[in-house]
Amino acid sequence: MSSNKTIFFVLILLQALILISCGENKNNNQPIGNQPDFNNPEVVLQQAKNILGDNVKFAYKGYFDNDSTVEIAAGTEVQSEKNYGIKFTLLKEINGQLSTVYESPVLNGSFKECLVKKIKFPMFNYELVYYNSQSFYLGSGGGEVFSYIVNYKDKKVYYAHFISVPSHPVSLYLSDNIDVEGIKNFFISIFKRDYPTFKVIDKDIILKY
Secondary structure, three states: OHHHHHHHHHHHHHHHHHHHHHHHHHHHOOOOOOOOOOOOHHHHHHHHHHHHOOOEEEEEEOOOOOOOOOEEEEEEEEEOOOOEEEEEEEEEEEOOEEEEEEEOOOEOOOOOOOEEEEEOOOOOOOOEEEEEOOOOOEEOOEEEEEEEEEEOOOOEEEEEEEEEOOOOOOEEEEOOOOOOHHHHHHHHHHHHOOOOOOEEEOOOOOOOO
């Protein structure tokens, strides 16, 4: 009889321990209540503005640095007496907070009427950002197109500058830091669709307005 009572109490004790253990595991898996919903594009944009200011014109969550943490690529319009142009920034979640881990120089361009999007190349196992100013700097007498591919992981901005003005032949300049043939071919193919006879030049042309 004493043996049966001992077994009974042991079983009750084991059952209680199992219930406590299950309760602890359940609590550990609960999401943090104040964690932003980074799958919502509006939330991503607002989080970028909270850090970089209201001049942020785009913000994309993605896989830009070959890392598993939350990463946001953002673009900011810069307008001041000394600088005018655009800037690309990478924000990464570090110790539960978003921090700036890369910021490009101020580059020629505008986020008005432009094309900007995430892009994936087969030679990279992470995403990049592609920018094209499209027709913003083009008029009836010609003009120019600024285009960039931002490699956040390697902290590189690949640059293509298309020029079509009466004083110069139709030309395309590609920056010297383009060390991947696929990037070079991509830029050339993009502009060849609309301007099949342009010439690739070795020195950039700065237009004066």
